[in-house]
Amino acid sequence: MALLGAWPPLRAGLLDLGRLLAARDLPGVRGYLRGCGPWAPIVAFALIQVQAILAPLPAFPVIYANGFLFGTLWGGLLSWVSVLVSAAVCFGLARWWGRPLVERLVSPSALRRVDALFARYGAFAVLLARLLPLTAFDLLSYAAGLTPMRLLPFLVATGIGMTPATFLTAWAGDAGSGAPGPLVGWTLGIAVLAGGAAWLAARVRARPGLPAAAEPEG
DSSP: OHHHHHOHHHHHHHHHHHHHHHTTOHHHHHHHHHHTGGGHHHHHHHHHHHHHHTSOOOSHHHHHHHHHHHHHHHHHHHHHHHHHHHHHHHHHHHHHHOHHHHHHHSOHHHHHHHHHHHHHHTHHHHHHHHHSTTSOHHHHHHHHHTSSOOHHHHHHHHHHHHHHHHHHHHHHHHHTOOOSHHHHHHHHHHHHHHHHHHHHHHHHHTSTTSOSSOOOOO
């Protein structure tokens, strides 16, 4: 934060990007990153960290812009790594500073709902929630850091769960289409995947001989 105050151009640039993200201005974010030239991948990576840790802003426009600028594969990979790192940082902050910090960043009611999800499903809750493109990912990462779950299972579940949405969003950006049709299509597809995963988990947990409430991985 001291760096932002000491370097006004950087602070002004992040504020401009924050406004574009808050407005979900896809062409604006895309144009800003394109103007960064060879620094665009680094700026995109840093921007996802900022939006995850310091501000409740969506990562979707950045992922879309990455797909447009760098293609489905490289833009998707850049976004995938960036989001995975931001999830690990949020997890680590919650693990290090504890519940008082998380309760200052998220609403108590939302945190209670996520607590219940983790109490029932453990690491599987991360996979299931990450499959849903409208889930509050940052809240999920902070809440996971408050559980006994280890970092590695959290990262594995996060990486697998976010792969479809990340690369499909990058693909939509690569296609360069502003029409909502493709985005609606992949959103519904991911929702079906998540619903199927939830149904399968419920079937497995209902089998005789399995404990009624498994503990989260420790």
